Amino acid sequence: MKLMLHVAPEIVRQPLIASVILETAALVNIERASIDAVSGEIVIEVDPDKCKEVKAAFEDRGVRVVLLEIPVIRDENECIHCGGCVSICPTGTFRFEDWKVVADSGKCIQCGACVSACPQRALKLVLR
Amino acid sequence: MRSNVQEKSLSEINERIRDGNARVVTAEEMPDIVDELGTAGAVREVDVVTTGTFGAMCSSGVFLNLGHSDPPIKILKAYLNKVEAYGGVAAVDLFLGATQASEDRGIEYGGAHVIEDLVAGRPIEVEAVGAGTDCYPQLELETSLRLEDFNQATMLNPRNAYQKYNAATNSSDRTMHTYMGTLLPRYGNIHYSGAGVLSPISNDPNLDYIGVGTRIFLCGAQGYVVGSGTQHNPQDHFSTLMVTGDLKQMDTRYLRAATFHKYGPSLYVGIGIPIPVLNEQIAKNTAVRDRDIMTSVMDYGIQRRSKPVVKEVSYEDLKSGFIDLNGKEVQTSSLSSFFHAREIAGVLKSQVEKGEFLLTQSVTPLPKEARVKPMKQTKEFPNVEDVMSREVVTVREDIPIDQAARTIIGGSFDHLPVTSADGRLIGIVTAWDISKAVANGKTSRISEIMTRKVVSSTPDEPIELAARKLDTHSISALPVVDKQGRVTGMVTSNDLSRLFARRRLI
Numbered sequence: 001m002k003l004m005l006h007v008a009p010e011i012v013r014q015p016l017i018a019s020v021i022l023e024t025a026a027l028v029n030i031e032r033a034s035i036d037a038v039s040g041e042i043v044i045e046v047d048p049d050k051c052k053e054v055k056a057a058f059e060d061r062g063v064r065v066v067l068l069e070i071p072v073i074r075d076e077n078e079c080i081h082c083g084g085c086v087s088i089c090p091t092g093t094f095r096f097e098d099w100k101v102v103a104d105s106g107k108c109i110q111c112g113a114c115v116s117a118c119p120q121r122a123l124k125l126v127l128r
Numbered sequence: 129m130r131s132n133v134q135e136k137s138l139s140e141i142n143e144r145i146r147d148g149n150a151r152v153v154t155a156e157e158m159p160d161i162v163d164e165l166g167t168a169g170a171v172r173e174v175d176v177v178t179t180g181t182f183g184a185m186c187s188s189g190v191f192l193n194l195g196h197s198d199p200p201i202k203i204l205k206a207y208l209n210k211v212e213a214y215g216g217v218a219a220v221d222l223f224l225g226a227t228q229a230s231e232d233r234g235i236e237y238g239g240a241h242v243i244e245d246l247v248a249g250r251p252i253e254v255e256a257v258g259a260g261t262d263c264y265p266q267l268e269l270e271t272s273l274r275l276e277d278f279n280q281a282t283m284l285n286p287r288n289a290y291q292k293y294n295a296a297t298n299s300s301d302r303t304m305h306t307y308m309g310t311l312l313p314r315y316g317n318i319h320y321s322g323a324g325v326l327s328p329i330s331n332d333p334n335l336d337y338i339g340v341g342t343r344i345f346l347c348g349a350q351g352y353v354v355g356s357g358t359q360h361n362p363q364d365h366f367s368t369l370m371v372t373g374d375l376k377q378m379d380t381r382y383l384r385a386a387t388f389h390k391y392g393p394s395l396y397v398g399i400g401i402p403i404p405v406l407n408e409q410i411a412k413n414t415a416v417r418d419r420d421i422m423t424s425v426m427d428y429g430i431q432r433r434s435k436p437v438v439k440e441v442s443y444e445d446l447k448s449g450f451i452d453l454n455g456k457e458v459q460t461s462s463l464s465s466f467f468h469a470r471e472i473a474g475v476l477k478s479q480v481e482k483g484e485f486l487l488t489q490s491v492t493p494l495p496k497e498a499r500v501k502p503m504k505q506t507k508e509f510p511n512v513e514d515v516m517s518r519e520v521v522t523v524r525e526d527i528p529i530d531q532a533a534r535t536i537i538g539g540s541f542d543h544l545p546v547t548s549a550d551g552r553l554i555g556i557v558t559a560w561d562i563s564k565a566v567a568n569g570k571t572s573r574i575s576e577i578m579t580r581k582v583v584s585s586t587p588d589e590p591i592e593l594a595a596r597k598l599d600t601h602s603i604s605a606l607p608v609v610d611k612q613g614r615v616t617g618m619v620t621s622n623d624l625s626r627l628f629a630r631r632r633l634i
Contacts, residue, residue: 047505080182080384080396080468086461087160088310096449099467117310119184119394119463121236 001051002071002109004033006064007040013025017044020057026050031109033089043068043109070126071108078122085114085123134171136379136406141175142486144391150175152402152480154473155331155414158228164417167408170415176480176487177414180304180345180400181323181470183464185384186307187358188395189225189288190243190375193279194254196220202264203273206256208242214347215256219264223284226385237391243283246275247347247378281375283346287357289399291329291367292423295320295446297438301581303601305390306476311428315438315453318425318460323469324418324443328369328401331414337403338369340363344401345476348379350485358493363499381567382472398468400476404487413448419444425451431593433502448582511588512594515627516608516617522547525575532574533562543605545615546578552613556582560603584609585619595624626630 007016014033021028029045046054050098055065072093080102091107094114114123144150151174153161158177162170194203196219203215206222210231213222228239242252255445256269275281295537296308297318304311309319324330330337351373360368382398405411422441426435441451447466479485522545523532532544542559555578565577585594585606594606598621608617 080465082183082396082463082465083461084309084319084463087319087459088312088461096461099465099470112312116305116389119309119388119396120384121387 001046001048002068002106003032003043003044003046003051003055004066004068004110004123005040005058006043006061006066006095007035007042008064009038009040012040016058016061016063017042019061020054024053024057026054032111067110068110068126070105071110072103072105073124073126074103075120075122075124078120080120080122082119084098084117084119088113088117093098134168134411135534136171136175136405137233138406138489141404141406144175145486146330146483147478148481148483149482150483152176152178152477153324154470154477155179155378155416156470156473158331158411158537159325159415159417162411167411167415170411171405173406174411175362176402176404176477177331178329178400178473178476178480179323180326180398180469180474180476181289181328181464182211182382182396182398182468182472183321183323184307184388184394186227186287186394187399188243188285188397189223189280189286190221190246191217192218192224193278193281193531194222194273195277195279196267196634197266200264201256201258201266201269202261203256203261203269207256207320208252208254209237209245209252210255211237211239211242212359213239213398217398227392229392230292234435235390235392238385238387238394239336240395241374243395244380244383244385246281246378247375249382253467271491277374282352282372283375283378284354284370284372285357285397286370287359287368288371288397289328289369289374289401290322291572292324292421292443293321293366293442294325294423296426296428296451297425298429299427299438304428306428307388307390307391307394307409308428310389313429315456315458317469318446318451318453318458319463320423320443320460321462321464322423322443323464323466324447325416326466327421328399328403329369330416331423332403332410333367333413333416334369334403335494335496336410336413337406337490338401340492340495341488342401343486343488344373345382345398345402345472345479345485346372346373346378347383347398348381349373349375349377353490353494355497360495360498360502361500362494362496362501366500367494369399369494381439382468385623389399396465396468401473402476402480402487403484404408410629417444418442418447425453431596432471455487510591510627512585512591512606512608512619513617515591515623516585516587517541518617519616520545520607520615522551522615523574524549525578526573529562529571529574529577532557533566541605541618541620543607543618543620544574545582545607545618546574547615551615553584553607553609553615554580555580556607571631586610587616591619591624591627594619598624 298311357368546555
């Protein structure tokens, strides 16, 4: 499962991920991280069994954690199944099934590449 | 008894369509039928093959007649929902092009969106400025119009239904945003367009049936082929069509506005052409499969008219989802919608079956010999070598920072290209890099502070492209390197601004 971590500037210098891994012994895969002067946004993938524990461990450290259940939504009336989102997605969220574009939201890391690539402006990231 | 060579007449087929007895299949179904029955058998069994395509067709637009105001106006400039329409056609005729961007929302809303809004029945705000003549005294106009309020709303698309299209990839180091969608760096993906097996002209490659006046399915309406499209290139299998149809009969299911990121608006146009199976040659042509239709993967990383061909592929390869480029599996995806192309071929099939769509004899054939000429450019624009400064000082990476600082002070420049022993460019140091290093108390070698990923130019690069590089990367100078990677000059934003200033004085 994917978790979006919002890290406040006060704690961004702390080795948060390392300490959570050591505490929970969870296998954590960092899928995306963007950190600047005012905020940090990290998307991690964790085993569903460990998800609750990892989420709690981050929250103990002051990190706001959002479970990315439906990270990207599609306006079905706008989508024309062109495929402009398929090959540009770094995690393979979209694919053709009998020439309809289907989404496996579980793979999305909210990078936003598809949002600008969609010629119909049919894709939106769910507010986090 | 029929002769061995199977033939049918168009009127025979139309007769059957009127009676509701025509045997119609889509171009996707036809290849198997021909495989099974042979061409002669297919001529006996099939009357009509329907095709379909649904893709972004930038070269599209509508003529709109607004009716006359009171007092009357001769429109000079007109805006529909803040999108400029061409007003230089009589008094109240406008041409609205699909790719025109709006004044207020930029490329997120353009001519294509106005067209879609009209077809969807939404009102459009019209603003116009008049010339003010004795016969047309009105100077300004503001009104709100729906599609039904126009006398005529006639779609006229100069170039649609490309027989096939080049696929696109990107060898450069940065993501490119093109009319072929988002192209990831270093051959990160391949985008293609066109319906392949369902493509109208690919099913009539010699234009045996499709000609001037051919009735077509155009965005849900019955439209017509006006003639060959612009850039019609039958010799290289890139034929195109100019088409027209009544916007008032169209359906947003088959006409959709789009915006390509950092490129602009475009219009997805749905076109279907039914092809009568008059003889064995046509049967054979309509049996075309994706694997028979070849196209080139072009490198859009090269921002020139002639883009290098990376690979020749078939639509079957493109539709497989992956193509091998130099040993790397590169993901492919389409930008046109095969899903909707198939729907259009299906809808057209049922319209022909129900007797709602009759086929036509063309008035005259389309040109079968035509090529696309490049633009004749009478004004020469300089290349980088014409403006670059040749007195470029380069340094080696092992010199200390203070020596680099002295070099910069001694010259009249603030970029120092760093080269290897054999003179090849390996980095760059700016006056700013040095100031920053000194401010941070670093006083070691420049190899520690130089930028290693240098954006550079070549002597034969047009200055327009060099200027765009400076802009895209927010930098102020480009080292110029020859084919061996050696630094031969430097082009700076100062060189370019001097050039533009001079040009304005002329």
